[in-house]
Amino acid sequence: LAMQRAxxxxxxxxxxxxxxxxxxxxxxxxxxxxxxxxxxVPVISAASIIAKVARDAEMVELAKLYPQxxxxxxxxxxxxxxxAAIEAHGPCPIHRLSFAPLRxxxxxxx
Numbered sequence: 865l866a867m868q869r870a871x872x873x874x875x876x877x878x879x880x881x882x883x884x885x886x887x888x889x890x891x892x893x894x895x896x897x898x899x900x901x902x903x904x905v906p907v908i909s910a911a912s913i914i915a916k917v918a919r920d921a922e923m924v925e926l927a928k929l930y931p932q933x934x935x936x937x938x939x940x941x942x943x944x945x946x947x948a949a950i951e952a953h954g955p956c957p958i959h960r961l962s963f964a965p966l967r968x969x970x971x972x973x974x
Contacts, residue, residue, distance in 0.1 A: 865889075867881075867883065867889050868889050868890070868891070871891060871893075877893070878893055879893065879894075880893055880894045880895070880896070881893050881894070881895040881896070882895075882896050882898060882901065882905055882907060882908060883895065883896070883897045883898065883901065883908075884897075884898060884900075884901035884902050884905075884908045884911075884912065885897050885898075885899065885901070886899050919939065919940070920939050923935040923936060923939045923940055924936045926958055930956045930958065932949060932952075932953050933946065933949045933950075933953065933956060934946065934949055942963075942964070942965055947965055950965060950966065
């Protein structure tokens with residue numbers, strides 16, 4: 865769904881879509897899934913880098929709202945620091961409940 869929304873939000877209509885993965889959402893354009901595409905397809909590699917840089921910048925901004933979680937350091941990855949912060953403070957509004965450590969956490973975190 866996120867991929868479909870991203871493509872729908874483009875100012876240009878792509879001629880084709882290449883996805884890093886093994887499943888293709890439905891698009892009106894030709895679509896190809898490439899397993900390990902970030903290692904094999906330059907445009908996927910570039911998109912992956914851009915997405916990571918954007919996500920890291922967003923995590924730095926979110927760290928200002930939720931400083932107790934250290935997002936500026938671990939960028940949301942399940943490091944020992946991140947997991948300890950969740951255990952100490954519980955999830956904050958930006959945590960996805962589908963995040964594995966939260967999904968499997970004790971009910972008292974919710």
